[in-house]
Amino acid sequence: MPAPTTWLDVAADDPFGPATLPYGVFSSSDGRPPRVGVAIGAWVLDLGAAARELDAPFADAVDAPALNPLLAAGPATWREVRETLTAWLADPAYEGALRPHLADRARVRLHLPFAVGDYVDFYSSEHHATNLGRILRPNQEPLTPNWKHLPIGYHGRSGTVVVSGTEIVRPMGQRKPPSAAEPDFGPSARLDIEAEVGFVVGSPAPLGTPVPVADFAEHVFGVFLVNDWSARDLQAWETVPLGPFLGKSFATSVSPWVVPLSALEAARVEPPARGPEPLPYLRDADGQPWGLDLRLEVRLNGHTVARPPFAAMYWTPAQQLAHLTVNGASLRTGDIYASGTVSGPGAGEQGSLIELSWNGAEPLELPDGSTRTFLRDGDTVSITASAPGAGGATIGFGEVAGRVLPAEG
Template sequence: MSWFEVAPGAPFGAEELPYGIFTTPDSEVRRVGVAIGDQVLDLSEMAHSAGLEGEVFQQPTLNPLMSLGPEAWAEARHLLQALLTEESGREIVEPHLRPAGSVQLHLPIEVADYVDFYASEYHATNVGRIFRPGGAPLTPNWKHLPIGYHGRAGTVVPTGTPVVRPNGQRKAPDQEEPTFGPSRRLDIEAELGFVVGVGSTQGVPVGVDAFAEHVFGAVLLNDWSARDLQAWEYVPLGPFLGKSFATSISAWVLPLAALDAARCPLPPQEPQLLDYLRGEVSGYAIEVEVWINGYLVSTCPYASMYYSPAQMLAHLTSNGASLRTGDLFGSGTISGPAAEQRGSLLELTWNGSEPLLLGGEERTFLADGDEVVLRGRAPGGPNGGVIRLGEVSGRITPAPTS
């Protein structure tokens, strides 16, 4: 029995305790907070009286906290849960609670590097069938390694940030020459992102079994994509400007420990992977909902992902590339076997040939003014309830005219 009562409908309980960065109307100083119920607990003010390492909670990003490592993460989480449960914690916690609606949330991490993977077999197969009809939907390497690309860390933005429609080169199949202008095929990608807390030594790969030693937590992630720009530029070196204009993440980072009950087996991986990708790996039974203009258009099952986040991390470092605190890697679009489980408009509308109906309007790709919201949930809450991830939203604004 806890002295702290979570308000009905509030997004987070004592099982989640996600971390974020916030400011208040009376102070523009960014500091660390934890979401609990419909409140934000100001850890910068409470830390010393609670026996926590105070300085890391007075920083403008989560990076100093994340760099402390798994033992410190677990200690802080256990202490916070005890303070919210035991009556003796009331006098320590209550003075530092603020209504969630009264604070401004910011990008929670200083992003060091950003890598995005392509780990859903259903998504990769759908894309292959769309663009290579009659051919093999998967490329020959797909079932041997987690395919990915390096993105642009500087354009990772927090939820609620407007997404400006990008300009770029695009060339339709019936055009002889490319043109430059606003993307006409602006898309979403519903993903899970993983945040690295502890770095690694350059030249020393991180094995699949060391995942929890390095990864601090998870966020929902929308890897906005300009499909027409991407289609023209991606040969021969892959995604570039069609991806790098914006990537939105949750303002709250859910600690990895909050997802322990959501771990689940991976789908069968055949043919057998090489040794460095094998070990005690698992997926997560997380569902990600995609909402456009208030309409639920898809519910994407992360449990169907072919590669685990531990395998992604192992492959990312297999050539000796080092990790840094604040590295972010995305899972790639989460799609399942059913049409209503697809995590991109490219798939949901089958490259624009099957429009979605949103109330009285049709959509093939995003229009200016459209708002996209991703929401995530997993098993593991009290009394058979759910664990929630911080939502991520973005509204499309028109492309620059000059």
């Protein structure tokens, strides 16, 4: 399939070219409230205003301060909007109507793109899980007995999901180093990042109705980037017996642009070889797995420290959705879930500092001569990603970034 074209001056390799068309929410200096936009090259198209101008049947779904009405409209509307946008941007006859609704992307403010419902985070990279097992349980099998039978996850705190650019206050909490007799209280000394990929639910599913693997694309609207900030010292002390809690719930950053699933058909790949065979509800449907060839890049203070490959993930997002609903848990519009840390088998492919520094034993060297094991106050972390698109195009995901502020209190 050839890559789509546009009458706008957009470079063929632009990650926000007409093959991508990601959705977000923006505001500008004109004083108007936040509204849905679509990124195209260096511009943002005010989608609601354009839809009203051209009397599009989906105008009510996109003329809104968040993506939720479009998410709730369902797959038929998602396809109609994308097909219409592609046609508008390809045909010069629409230029006169659309030009007034284009804003300079560099001059707008980006907001959280959707109102978040529930938030689930998974643990689906075999390489990440194996590395952490070797670090934290050196005399045991690195993977727990259940790991290859089900996608392990936990429920996060949706109220602390923030948009890229939000500053992250170092969390306070209880910590107990192995050498200490008793825990103490203070700011986390082992603040970490987790480079992840997120998925947002559009079409809901009622309580008591599991979602099969094959129905993934009927419920999930699109994909975004996630940094699941982690206080490793708080997490280590609190995890037994119920798992992550305050070491995770202080902040999760997400990118402002949501790439629709339909932009990623050319990026679909087979997941890695797996065994044992999963139970029937987790088996890929009709030979159409949802492994994705996404290439992430993690930068610390502008310096690239890792390039994690999402194609190496053991459990796919379709399997994750099937598992999180198999007990009858409902889905709501705006629910999100994240992949878990993305790590690969090679050097520099790990999506967390605990792996990259091997729990502090092998500090990272930065170009300014400093070293890092975990994050210092003032550090900025950014995560970007790209994927192959139709006709050789590059699909971009924008960036999720955040700067660490000192602890308060």
